[in-house]
Amino acid sequence: MKEVSSAIQLIPLDNYIMLSVALFSIGLMGVLFRRNIIVVLMCLELMFNSVNLLITAFSAYHSDPSGQVFVFFIMIVAAAEVAVGLSIVVMMKRNVESVDINLLNRLRW
Amino acid sequence: MVFLFYMLSAIMIISALLIVFNRNPINNVIFLIVCFIAMAGHYILLNAQFLAVVHIIVYTGAIMVLFLFVIMLLNLNKAIIPHKSRATRILAVITGGIFFLVLLAATRQTIEIHPRYPFTSDIGLVKEVGQTLFHEFLLPFEMSSALFIAAMVGAIMFGKKDV
Numbered sequence: 001m002k003e004v005s006s007a008i009q010l011i012p013l014d015n016y017i018m019l020s021v022a023l024f025s026i027g028l029m030g031v032l033f034r035r036n037i038i039v040v041l042m043c044l045e046l047m048f049n050s051v052n053l054l055i056t057a058f059s060a061y062h063s064d065p066s067g068q069v070f071v072f073f074i075m076i077v078a079a080a081e082v083a084v085g086l087s088i089v090v091m092m093k094r095n096v097e098s099v100d101i102n103l104l105n106r107l108r109w
Numbered sequence: 110m111v112f113l114f115y116m117l118s119a120i121m122i123i124s125a126l127l128i129v130f131n132r133n134p135i136n137n138v139i140f141l142i143v144c145f146i147a148m149a150g151h152y153i154l155l156n157a158q159f160l161a162v163v164h165i166i167v168y169t170g171a172i173m174v175l176f177l178f179v180i181m182l183l184n185l186n187k188a189i190i191p192h193k194s195r196a197t198r199i200l201a202v203i204t205g206g207i208f209f210l211v212l213l214a215a216t217r218q219t220i221e222i223h224p225r226y227p228f229t230s231d232i233g234l235v236k237e238v239g240q241t242l243f244h245e246f247l248l249p250f251e252m253s254s255a256l257f258i259a260a261m262v263g264a265i266m267f268g269k270k271d272v
Binding site: 006007008009010011013014015017018019021022023024025026027028029030032033034035036038039041042043045046049052053056057059060061062063064065066068069071072073075076077078079080081082083084086087088089090091093094098099100102 | 110111113114118121122125126128129134137138141144145148151152154155156157159160163164167168171172175176179180182183185190191192193197198200201202204205206208209212213216222224225226227228229230232233237238240241242245246249250253256257259260261263264265267268270
């Protein structure tokens with residue numbers, strides 16, 4: 001337990017920045033890559049979580065609990081966003097009989 | 110401990126890549142759950158015990174079950190949707206890679222930070238986070254209940270058949 005609580009003094013902050021940037025880029029790539037709207041929502045969750053991880057890392061390195069409270073609020077917003085997003089998915093499946101985002105192109109230029 | 114960090118990071122990155130490149134939605138959800146559990150391990154390494162528990166309960170317990178539930182409800186367990194065109198997929202990978210390089214180069218240029226407070230390992234405990242939450246952030250905490258009401262009403266309105 002003592003080893004775990006002092007682990008962040010061994011790991012430089014740069015590693016956490018690199019990890020979060022990589023996860024965020026993978027999430028962005030997934031949003032552009034996939035056609036299934038549920039997987040697009042999952043990649044959005046991945047991007048949310050990479051930002052959460054980075055805020056927590058900064059909060060832990062600064063020894064300031066405000067950052068962790070902020071992450072808590074982001075989790076609240078993500079839960080609300082998923083509830084609304086998945087109900088939009090269900091509505092889309094009912095109206096166009098598919099979850100393919102290429103069918104939702106009425107607002108395209 | 111450093112080894113643990115690299116192992117968790119490798120698990121997260123590999124499962125995140127598998128989310129993008131695996132075509133079965135059920136497998137995508139399973140890989141996302143693996144990714145989130147590894148992220149809870151990262152929270153524990155960062156001494157954020159409260160966030161680790163909340164992350165497991167909220168994400169792997171509620172949100173991913175909701176995703177699985179919608180996939181089962183809509184009967185999407187097979188990869189029926191075709192891929193985007195090859196050019197779009199290659200462009201998506203190139204965009205993600207360039208975005209990664211740009212953000213990495215931007216964070217390389219930053220100056221080193223100096224912590225505001227001396228190092229303590231107990232800022233992530235329920236006591237500290239709770240005191241901050243209910244002293245400094247009481248109003249946003251109450252406002253989030255209004256957000257939840259709005260999300261609930263929105264979800265019910267979208268779910269209705271004849272609106």
